[in-house]
Amino acid sequence: MASVQQRRIEIISRQITGSPTAGQGPLVQGRDCAAPSPRLLDGQVAIITGSGQGLGAAAAKLFAQQGARVLVTDLDGAKAEQVAEEIRRDGGEAAALAGDVTAEEFPARCVKAAVDSFGTIDILVNNAGFTWDGVIHKITPKQWDAMLAVHCTAPFRLIQAAAPVMREAAKRELDEGGVARSRCIINVSSTSGTHGNAGQANYSTAKAGVIGLTKTVAREWGGFNIRCNVVTYGYIATRLTSDKDSGASISVGGQQVKLGIPGGEAMAAAAAEMMIPLKRIGTPDEAAGAMLMLASPYAAFITGQSLEVTGGANI
Numbered sequence: 062m063a064s065v066q067q068r069r070i071e072i073i074s075r076q077i078t079g080s081p082t083a084g085q086g087p088l089v090q091g092r093d094c095a096a097p098s099p100r101l102l103d104g105q106v107a108i109i110t111g112s113g114q115g116l117g118a119a120a121a122k123l124f125a126q127q128g129a130r131v132l133v134t135d136l137d138g139a140k141a142e143q144v145a146e147e148i149r150r151d152g153g154e155a156a157a158l159a160g161d162v163t164a165e166e167f168p169a170r171c172v173k174a175a176v177d178s179f180g181t182i183d184i185l186v187n188n189a190g191f192t193w194d195g196v197i198h199k200i201t202p203k204q205w206d207a208m209l210a211v212h213c214t215a216p217f218r219l220i221q222a223a224a225p226v227m228r229e230a231a232k233r234e235l236d237e238g239g240v241a242r243s244r245c246i247i248n249v250s251s252t253s254g255t256h257g258n259a260g261q262a263n264y265s266t267a268k269a270g271v272i273g274l275t276k277t278v279a280r281e282w283g284g285f286n287i288r289c290n291v292v293t294y295g296y297i298a299t300r301l302t303s304d305k306d307s308g309a310s311i312s313v314g315g316q317q318v319k320l321g322i323p324g325g326e327a328m329a330a331a332a333a334e335m336m337i338p339l340k341r342i343g344t345p346d347e348a349a350g351a352m353l354m355l356a357s358p359y360a361a362f363i364t365g366q367s368l369e370v371t372g373g374a375n376i
C-alpha cells in the first residue's frame with residue numbers, strides 16, 4: 062500500500078504531467094506530444110483582489126486562460142465587472158465583486174461570493190493596494206495607517222476568513238484520505254518592502270510586513286498542503302507608476318489621494334536604464350506570469366518564498 066508521501070507525490074506529478082490515462086499526454090516529459098495539454102489551473106477557483114486593472118487584471122485574465130474560475134474583486138466595481146465580462150467573452154469563467162478590502166465586512170463577503178459562485182477557493186491572491194507617499198517627517202497618522210490597513214491587515218483578514226474553506230477543507234481531506242489537494246496564497250509586495258525606498262516609509266513598512274505574514278502562513282499551513290509565497294515587484298507599468306499629474310487618484314476615507322510618481326514613464330525609463338539589467342520596466346502581463354508560475358503545479362514544492370520580479374534590479 063502506497064504511503065501518504067508516495068500518494069502525495071503521485072498526485073503532484075499527475076497535476077504537472079496530466080492524467081496518465083490514454084490520450085492525455087504529459088506536459089513536461091515531452092511524450093505523447095499530440096495529446097491535448099491540460100491547462101495549469103484547470104478546475105481551480107481563484108480570488109484576486111484589486112483585479113479591476115493593473116497587475117490584478119492581468120493575473121485574472123491569465124489565470125482564467127489557464128482554466129481557473131476567477132472572482133474579480135476591486136474597489137472599483139465597474140472595472141471589476143469589465144474584467145470579468147472580458148474573461149467570459151473569451152470563454153472563461155469569472156464573477157465580479159465590488160468592495161474595499163479594508164472594510165470590516167469585506168473578507169467574509171468576498172469568501173462567500175467565491176463559494177456561492179464557484180463552490181470553493183483554491184487560490185487567493187492578495188494584490189489590492191496603492192501608494193500614499195511622503196517623507197518621514199511629514200507622513201500623517203492617516204497616511205501611515207492607510208498603508209498598513211491595505212497591505213498588511215487586509216491580506217491577513219482575508220486569509221483568516223478563507224481558513225474555513227481552504228484550511229478546514231484540507232484538514233477534512235487529510236482526515237478522510239490522507240492527502241490534501243494543492244492550494245495556495247500569493248501575496249503582493251514590492252522592492253520598497255525588501256530594500257526600502259525614500260519617500261515611502263509607510264508603504265515600505267507595510268510591504269515588508271506582508272513578507273513576514275507570508276512566511277508565517279507557509280509555516281502554519283504547509284502541513285495542509287497550502288503554499289504561501291510573496292512576489293516583490295520592481296517597476297511595473299501601471300497606474301501606480303504613471304505620471305502623478307495624470308489625474309489618477311483613490312479615495313481614502315473621503316480624501317482624494319493622487320496616484321503615480323513624479324515624472325511618470327520618463328522617470329521610470331531613466332531609472333530603468335540605470336538600475337535595471339533588462340533596461341526596461343515590466344509589463345502587467347509579465348507580473349501576472351510570476352503569479353501564475355507560483356500558483357501552478359510547477360511550484361508544488363515552493364512555499365514561504367519571496368520572489369523578486371524586477372528585471373534584475375537590486376541584484
Ligand SMILES: NC(=O)c1ccc[n+]([C@@H]2O[C@H](COP(=O)([O-])OP(=O)(O)OC[C@H]3O[C@@H](n4cnc5c(N)ncnc54)[C@H](O)[C@@H]3O)[C@@H](O)[C@H]2O)c1
Pocket residue numbers: 110111112113114115116117134135136137140160161162163188189190191192211249250251252293294295296297298299300301302
Ligand atoms: N506597479 C508597480 O510597479 C508595483 C510595484 C510593486 C508592487 N506593486 C503592488 O502591486 C499591487 C497592484 O498594483 P498595480 O500596480 O496593479 O496598481 P493599479 O492602481 O493599476 O491597480 C490596483 C488596483 O487595486 C485596487 N485597490 C486599491 N485599493 C483597494 C482597496 N482598498 N480595496 C479594493 N481594491 C483596491 C484599485 O482600485 C486598482 O484597481 C499593489 O499591491 C501594489 O502595491 C506594484
